[in-house]
Amino acid sequence: MPSRFCLAPLAGYTNWALRLTVRELGGLGLATSDLVNARALLGKSPKTRELIRTSPDDIPLAIQIYGSELPWVTDAAQYLVAQGYRHLDINMGCPVNKVVKTGGGSALMCDTTGKTVELVRAIVESVPVPVTVKMRLGWDEKNLSAPFFAREFEQVGAAAVIIHGRTRQQGFSGSVDRAGIRAVVEAVQKIPVVGNGDIITLADAERMLRETGCTAIAIGRGALLNPWIFRQLLAWENTGQPGDPPTYFERIDFLETHVRRLIELWGEYRGCTNFRKVGNWYAKVLKPGREIQKKLVMLDSWESLVGIVDTLRAKGPPAGWRAGDAPSIAVPSGPIDKW
Numbered sequence: 138m139p140s141r142f143c144l145a146p147l148a149g150y151t152n153w154a155l156r157l158t159v160r161e162l163g164g165l166g167l168a169t170s171d172l173v174n175a176r177a178l179l180g181k182s183p184k185t186r187e188l189i190r191t192s193p194d195d196i197p198l199a200i201q202i203y204g205s206e207l208p209w210v211t212d213a214a215q216y217l218v219a220q221g222y223r224h225l226d227i228n229m230g231c232p233v234n235k236v237v238k239t240g241g242g243s244a245l246m247c248d249t250t251g252k253t254v255e256l257v258r259a260i261v262e263s264v265p266v267p268v269t270v271k272m273r274l275g276w277d278e279k280n281l282s283a284p285f286f287a288r289e290f291e292q293v294g295a296a297a298v299i300i301h302g303r304t305r306q307q308g309f310s311g312s313v314d315r316a317g318i319r320a321v322v323e324a325v326q327k328i329p330v331v332g333n334g335d336i337i338t339l340a341d342a343e344r345m346l347r348e349t350g351c352t353a354i355a356i357g358r359g360a361l362l363n364p365w366i367f368r369q370l371l372a373w374e375n376t377g378q379p380g381d382p383p384t385y386f387e388r389i390d391f392l393e394t395h396v397r398r399l400i401e402l403w404g405e406y407r408g409c410t411n412f413r414k415v416g417n418w419y420a421k422v423l424k425p426g427r428e429i430q431k432k433l434v435m436l437d438s439w440e441s442l443v444g445i446v447d448t449l450r451a452k453g454p455p456a457g458w459r460a461g462d463a464p465s466i467a468v469p470s471g472p473i474d475k476w
């Protein structure tokens with residue numbers, strides 16, 4: 138891996154187009170695909186297959202599968218390896234009902250009687266590539282099963298575990314429990330533990346590494362806000378300094394490349410409509426004024442995008458511009474039983 142700073146999967150966002158555009162900035166270690174349903178993958182669902190689209194320069198990449206039934210998951214694992222993928226990740230963190238009701242995602246963290254561990258063992262033994270597991274701290278605060286599972290998964294051959302420091306019950310609320318991640322680090326003998334959750338700044342990253350003792354970190358929402366964070370972290374690790382922040386013009390180049398690749402991935406219409414959900418994010422960062430903001434969130438063609446970036450470059454940054462804080466990305470909210 139080029140670094141120990143990983144991109145956490147954000148389904149619908151961290152597709153090939155975004156991954157490659159982030160990789161080009163430097164410093165990114167491992168990236169992971171959207172979660173894919175093992176059964177749907179084997180059923181040759183075209184939509185599912187799209188989720189695993191990649192290219193030879195999009196490495197290292199883990200393909201993340203979810204499911205709870207054998208032999209679907211092992212068959213899916215073997216299918217992926219036969220297609221040339223070189224790293225598999227198992228989702229045990231997803232809290233949404235669509236996934237949990239299949240027995241997959243964070244529901245797997247409820248079964249400490251052996252089935253979940255056997256599932257991981259079966260996957261590890263079915264393929265000759267590294268298999269990792271991404272999980273939460275447990276189902277709820279009374280069932281913090283992550284240390285138990287991490288220890289067991291290590292015994293059956295998992296290559297690493299990635300821990301989002303919240304329970305399923307918490308959803309995305311509250312803040313990350315770094316002591317909970319530390320308990321996982323202490324539970325394993327030698328496999329790497331990747332700490333995840335709420336890393337937005339370099340200081341957050343430093344705190345995650347220091348307080349948990351984790352080997353590596355994964356950044357999701359913070360990387361959408363600042364795709365340069367991996368490069369900055371690597372520079373900081375090597376020199377003590379993160380280097381200059383991206384300029385306004387570099388941000389525009391990033392926007393243009395991102396959209397170009399989304400169109401390459403899905404064609405002009407779908408590429409543009411997929412972009413719309415991050416249109417506001419770019420608008421908050423670039424502060425281009427209302428009219429361009431509207432065009433970004435309603436983007437409908439490459440021609441329109443070219444017009445936007447030409448205008449932004451010609452105008453230059455608004456007076457006193459600095460890439461603002463914090464556009465957040467939508468997470469499910471409300472009662473978790475309804476997710």
Ligand SMILES: Cc1cc2nc3c(=O)[nH]c(=O)nc-3n(C[C@H](O)[C@H](O)[C@H](O)COP(=O)(O)O)c2cc1C
Binds near residue numbers: 230355356
């Ligand atoms: C919109 C969205 C989609 C997500 N999709 C996935 C996914 O497909 N697989 C997964 O393991 N985690 C998924 N996650 C969880 C993230 O990978 C990560 O664990 C979580 O957002 C906390 O990290 P962060 O604070 O750096 O974003 C998703 C999170 C969000 C907000």
